[in-house]
Amino acid sequence: MNSNADASTAPFVRPLPGSHRNASIVRVAVVGAGPAGLYAVESLLEAAPDFCIDVFDRLPTPYGLVRYGVAPDNQKMKSVTRVLRNSFNNEARVRFIGNVCFGVDVRRADLLKFYDAVIYATGAPAERRIGISGEDLPGSYGAKEFVEWYNGHPDIAHHNFLLDSQHVAVIGAGNVALDVARMLIRSPEEVASTDVPDRVLAAFRNSQITDVHLIARRGPAQAKFTPVELRGIGSLLNADIVVRPEEMVLSDSDDIRIGANRELRTNIAMLREWAGVPLQGKARRLHIRFLRSPVRILGEKRVEGIVLEGNEQLADEHLCGTGNFETLKVNMIFRAVGYRPLRLPDVPFDEAKSIIPNNRGRVLNENGQLTEKEYVTGWAKRGPSGTIGTNRSDSAETVCTLLADIPARKVCNSSDPEQILIFLDSRRVNYTNWMNWLRLDDYETQLGRKQGRPRVKIPDLRSMLELSRNSDTSDFAGDD
């Protein structure tokens, strides 16, 4: 190789030994096996027959938030996996490399060495805070912890939520807040038809919860619930929905927005209907409160209550506190005020926008210049917005950008596909593959079948890895 090659670009133009064997193969690493990453794989497979793709995840399981975010009582939404898994049928071109932590087990520089392009699809794993006193008291939680707990995420496998408080508050006006409130109020019978881990089901069987208070800062026309999620709480077997007519305040500008937006119209119609219905005497109540800001959380050793201040919505959509305070006696508080992408080690990050800076999916460095072969998709690219389907078009855009760049680079890295595995072995990384996941998947599904449930999740990482590797499935698939 000629010595006048710029040191910073040399790795991208110098063919590695052995590249002649796969001269035309372009190798892509996708970091994160959630919907955004897997839709990127789907797009790549369709558009580029000479691409091989490795999908990394820090867990031994694929599907990201479909498995660990979508609420367990929405199995229909989770069935999107039947489409997401299709790419892995193409064994010659797509590999799953699980249980590999980006930045620890494999670093940015490693991936850039082994691959012609890297797509970050790492989502939004951090949570926003409310910023009020008492937020760190025991009994005050981020929604993420609770969502991960009921979904059997290994990060929280050793924590248990005792649902021993009668009144609970959920802060937020989006679908996550709605999911958390709906799950909290579900009867044990309803939870028993889902895929939650056994320990989570036991906690729901012992739940003391009678009232869940969902607290929204703004009015009903500003809530970010989607109609399909809002409708879901209408079918709760065991809970009345309480909406106060005096909080169903709509301004003139709200009326204009509602007139122009059918989904918003559907939401308002549902809320109005609940506001007009008398209590039916069900065992539990879900109170949906509008125009209430949490001011502080009360309690010395643990949460004992939350102070709310009434809000007035001004003509310019700004909020103004009314000076009227009320205290809710609650012993548990969940804040669901938004997820946030996290900075990945060594990867550019825009702190102000909380995203990986990019131009149509191509990562920009701190100076706003295009990086050499890095891309981003999903929540890490656009922030935590949209539904699962939004990621399909978002990833298609990123892949389109990537494909347009590849011919311009001409010479591809084309390293031996075994090199990354040899590298991981040398670092003693306990990585898993697609077959390992299928074993765990099969185990969980069979466990579910025995209990008449769609699946029973295994939340503990060590057990997950053991079950993934156990080649003799008859051990645990027995019909005892």
Place this chain on the structure above:
Amino acid sequence: MTHVITEACIDCIHRSCVKECPVDCIYEGARALYIQPDECIDCSACVPACPEDAIYHEEDLPELLHRHLEDNKNFFAQTLSGKSAPLQSPGSAKRIGRLGVDTPLVTSYPCRQATCT
């Protein structure tokens, strides 16, 4: 439960919903698109994507458009003109491509092109 594409799609077919559907269950006839009810996962991603406002959750269907619930089903359950068997559940609209034929209901509509946005 499913989502339903109604008459506002006929002769407009923007296909913007197709790109948003996470399970690729929106199929193309000749003059309209149809949602496969057994494949739809009820996520609603298609509803705001449609510039014609043609897509509804089945529970939100206005009375006048209610016949499209059955009609979307029929596209898959009945043998369409010139075909030898019903489409059923192909699992991917992309793989099937444009069918080039519609249900009798959609076929019976006079041309609606002038009303498209």
